[in-house]
Every structure is written in C-alpha cells, then in structure tokens.
Amino acid sequence: MRALGAALLAAMVAAQIASGLHPRPVALTSVVVLLLAASALAFAAAAHTPGRAAAALAAAVATGYAAEWAGIRTGIPFGDYHYTDVLRPQLGGVPVIVALAWGGMGLAAHAAAAAAAPRSRPARVALGALALTAWDLFLDPQMLRLGLWVWHDPGPYRGVPLGNFAGWIVVSLLVMALIERIVADPAARSAGLVAIYTVMAVMETAGFAAVFDPPDPLVATAGGLCMGLFVLLAWGRRWRK
Template structure:
C-alpha cells in the first residue's frame, strides 16, 4: 500500500540520491539549476507561464506553491543526465547548454504523455495536439532548461557513471510505461534517446581505449 501510494515520489528521490552519493563539484551547480527549474514550475502553476496552464495531483506528495518537492529531484536527475551527455560531446559550454536543453525537450516528449496518462501526476487545463500537451510547454522546457544551465560552469565528465546510469534507468522506465499504455509516439522518442545514448557511450569508450593504448605505447617506449 505504501509503495503503491508513494512509489513515484520515492523513485524520484532515490534516483537523485544515487547520483548525489558519488559527489562531484558540478553537482552543486546542477542542484542550483534544478532549483531554478522548480521555481519556474511554481510560477507556471500559478500564472500559466512558461509552460501553459496546469496543476499537480497529490500523487507526488508534499508541495510548495502547488509544486511537489519531488520535482526538485526530477529536475536534478534529468539535468544531470542531459548535462553529462551534452558536455561530453563538445568543449564549448554554450553548445553544451543548447544540446542539453534540446535533450530536456526530448525527455518531456517521452515523459509528459506518461505522466498525464497512466501515472496521473499532473493535469493540463488546456489540451494540446501532442497527447493533450500544449506545444507552448515544450518551448517553456527549452527556455527554462537553457537558462538554468547558465549557472553550470563546468562539464560533468563522461566517466561520471552515476548520472549516466540513473538517466538511462529513468528513460527505460518511461519507455516501458509508454509501450504498455499504447503511447507509441512517446515510446519512439524514448527509443531514439536510448539509441543516441548508446552511440555516445560507444564514442566515449573508443576515446577511453584510444587514450589507454597511447599510454601503454608510451610506457613501452620509455622502457
């Protein structure tokens, strides 16, 4: 009964805790970015901007300003994963912010249909063309994600596994739920995200092994 009632909330907090268990200085900045995302939702619930008019159900537990505290954990998990992936693809922080913000929009294309459908986490007061989600929501996600990441001043290394593994677990969870409930477009977005993750991971492993081979060759020459 407890897990049935609070399972979604616990899932978010546990996911955030797993990332935080492996400390890195950039995580403090990402937590700040998550708090900006949380604050934007308080504004969103009250005034309908920048996401459109919506409200949360009681499913995620205690709230501030109509927004569940668990959403701090949700923003932290998603931003950590998006930033780790994006900052591993480019040396430019500005480009990384752009890529991470686009990745956050892709997340929402997967998550929102599941959240308002089978999970019943929030309700849109004005229906939109994508599973009932208004298009302005996705523009809001991009804008808030980009602005929040302006406060993140360093990359999250590709070898920081916690953010990566937790992010993939969250993606897989929502893809499975989307498939089980016939949300095929949302599930397809999630499948593409997982595919992109696999390609990025393969690139990182190639770079890692190439660097390892160079170190071994250098040691052999020194001998």
C-alpha cells in the same frame, strides 16, 4: 561515491520496475525520484567534488521549482496547468518531488552533453537542454496518466500542448548554464550520470512500449528516438576514446 551512486541507481531501477508493474504506481513515484536525485548527486560528487555537486543539484532544483511555481500561476513558461493533490508534500502548489526530478535529470542530461561535446561550452548547454527536454516526451504523458497534473487547454501530443516543450527548452537552457558555471570541470565525464540518463531512456521506452496498460507506441517511439539519440552521442564519444 561511485559505488554509492551505482547502488542507488540499482535501487532506482528496482523501484521503477515495481512502479511499472504495480496497480497503483503513484505510491512509488516519489521513491523513484528520490533515488534518482540521490544517485545523480553521488555520481556528480565523484566527478566534481561533493560541494560543487550539491551546489549544482541545488541550483537545478531551485530553477525547476521557480519555473513550476511561475507556471501554475501565470502559464509561463510551459502553458496553463495545475497540479492535483496526489503528490505530497507541496510547496506553493508545486510538489517538492517535481523540483527534485529537475535536479536529478538535469545533472544526468548535462553529463550526457558533456560526454558528447567535451570541448564546447555552448554545445554542452544546448545539447543538455535538448536532452533534458527529450525526457519530457515521456514524463508528461506518464504523469497525465497518473493524474498528477492537468492541462487547462490540452494539446496534440497525448494531451500536452506543444508550447510546453518550448518552455522546457528555455528552462533547461538555464539549468545547463548554471550547472556549467558551478562544476569544477564542466567537461569532466561521469559514466555514472550518463548511465542514469541511459537507464531512464531504456526503461521509459520499454514501459510505454510493453509494460503500461494500455501501451503507447507513439510515446515509446517519440521519446525513445529522442532520448536514444543523446544516449548514442554520449556513449559513442566514449567508445571512440
């Protein structure tokens, strides 16, 4: 399963590079997310057994979908927004690929937290939630550029309201708590899942710093520093072993 995960991760990197260079990157967005989720599932299966990995992914996907479904109807927990019709298929107004992104990156963020704090469940849940929220510092500005969703009351961070990040922390805490309860050994370390988180941090930073047109140093710096912190915490613990 680790070899499969590595192959899927390599394919995701290739698709991510292509999407960054493509004049119409939306066409590759779904491919990137599908490969992300598949790679995360394969690495999680190697660390926790296939059944538990599938259950953890499904729980994260379902939680993310439920939060998005409620969000576009009530403004809770992220704020007032709606999806455009660019990403298909949609279920109840929420693109299916968005729910899969919650699952794939949820597993990766949890693994980064488990590597950083293997002996403390509360620390893993808290660090995992913050690590997943750090990814949204990249995700929201990028998706707004592509016209995938619209904020009804734009905020100060490249049009993203600050309350959105509070909502992300709340939902991410639930995602991490569910993953903790499902996997056989929550502290089991998966270098492959940490690698997914690392690759996303590096590629998003490089994309906003130099690849996207126009570049965005603010987002590159904010997202790179925040995701980079969790990358260093995760790998730092492994390197000291």
